[in-house]
Amino acid sequence: MNFDFDPETREMREMVVGFARRELNGGAGFRPGPGGGTDEAAADFRHRWQLAGKQGITGSCVPAAYGGSGLDAVTAAALMEALGQGCTDTGFAFSVGAHLFASLMPLVEFGTEEQKRRWLPALCSGERIAAHGITEPEAGSDALNLRTRAERREDGYVLNGGKCFTTNAPVADVFVVQAATAPGGGYFGLTAFIVEAGTPGLTVGPPYDKTGLHGSPMADVHFEDCHVPLDQVLGGEGAGASVFTSSMKWERTCLFAAYLGTMKRVLDGTLAYVGEREQFGVPIGSNQAVSHRIVDMTLRYESARLMLYKAARGLADGSDDEIAPPSPARGERGRLQLGLDAVQLHGALGILTGEAEALVRDAMPSRIFSGTNEIQKNNIARALGLGARRSRPRPRSRAAR
Missing domain, CATH: 1.10.540.10 (Acyl-CoA dehydrogenase/oxidase, N-terminal domain)
Structure with a gap:
């Protein structure tokens, strides 16, 4: 290693x-x-x-x-x-x-x-x-239960429905859109489409006003009799769930690397601050309560880094490990806590606009996107063989026969 x-x-x-x-x-x-x-x-x-x-x-x-x-x-x-x-x-x-x-x-x-x-x-x-549209008001964690429909026509498909929380939607030129071609068909009931911005029937709502990630434009996307040619089907009809699964493998690993960099930036800034800020004639970093908090922040960063690059190596090698990919996504507690620690160590300055409070706000959405905390834990539990099993009927006793 x-x-x-x-x-x-x-x-x-x-x-x-x-x-x-x-x-x-x-x-x-x-x-x-x-x-x-x-x-x-x-x-x-x-x-x-x-x-x-x-x-x-x-x-x-x-x-x-x-x-x-x-x-x-x-x-x-x-x-x-x-x-x-x-x-x-x-x-x-x-x-x-x-x-x-x-x-x-x-x-x-x-x-x-x-x-x-x-x-x-x-x-x-x-x-x-580009933007990827899958989440809907009634289909967040239940990604296979989409209400957006794609009806086959002779020269393509017609999409009707809507997406929400679509990252990059207000500025996107190309959308990868998931829709149901066989409602109730489960894993093989979804199909992915490549849809250009400006296609008749595709409209984008105003950008959201969010708690964090202010620099990332997100909005609703609506489809009303939106025609998509046959050559813009991605992966063939019924392959939408496979397309989505592929995107999540990459997103749950590599996208979270940006947060890792943010953690490093905030950690370095906080370390410099506690070495310069003096109270009672000494740098506050010399106080054990402060130095221990810095150590905890460092351990959170290093732990997150190990999880992330283990998952990235597995992705690069084509590993079938189902535990590693969700693991970086579940490091949100470390990200959020590192931000809270940085706010605490900066004192009143920590609640003003700056890196520390921004990390707290930007880390909060990571508990939701790419699958909620609970969904990711379900994925890991299933990989460990702890998924729900159908109960078998108990054999009747001889006396009951």
Whole structure:
């Protein structure tokens, strides 16, 4: 087991951290309604997105033949960690992860050669932005029970329904959309579609006003008699659940690397602060209560890092380990607690706008997306053989026969 990056990966990480600090910070947050600055925020978001695309970040693990950098999961996670460390806008880094892991990688795995060559180059270069629509008001954890319908027509499909909490929706150029082609058909009842923004019948609502991840635009998406050609079906009819499962393997591992970078940035900033801030004539870091809290923060970061890169290595090697992928997603308690500790150590400054309070707000949604805490624990329990089993009828006694 070697936990050190090779020289090339270290160099790429340093490049991404420096680039993010120079070019990606200070973005305008998304707010709904008149005067919310949505147009300004969208323009700024797209400008930074194009810069990230030129650095190879928005297509890092897509094969080079389709415009990506061809990195494996470990190196892609390392770059996402560097992005989270250098970019103080965790929402922006989150959007990059959703675009890359939930939308592009399923296209890489399930797309036809024609689809890959048509869609991936512009999505990798930063010219276009992708969003993955699956969550619905009545189908969050129950992802197989979608109400969005896709009816087969001679020349394609017609979509009707709606999605919610769709990351990147207000700025997306391409949507990967899940819909039911065989309602009640279970795992094989869903189909994935590639839908371009601007397609008649597709509309996007205003961006949400969220507790955290302000730099990540999210909104509802509506479909009303939205026609999708046959050549924009992803993976074939009935393959939607497989497409979604693939996206979750990548998202639950590599997207959370951005949070790991944020944890490192906040930890380093807090460590510097307690070494400089003096009370009663000494740095507050010399107090045992403070130093122990810093140690706990360090252990949370290191534990999260070990879980994440173990999962990334398994993903890169094609491992069938069903426990590792949900594990980084379940490190949200460590992320949130590290943020709370940083707030406490900064005192009154911790509740003002800054890295510490931002981590607390940005870590809260991680308890929900990519599957809630409870769903992830169910996944791990099932992998351990603890899933629900049907009870067998007890044999009758001889006296009852």
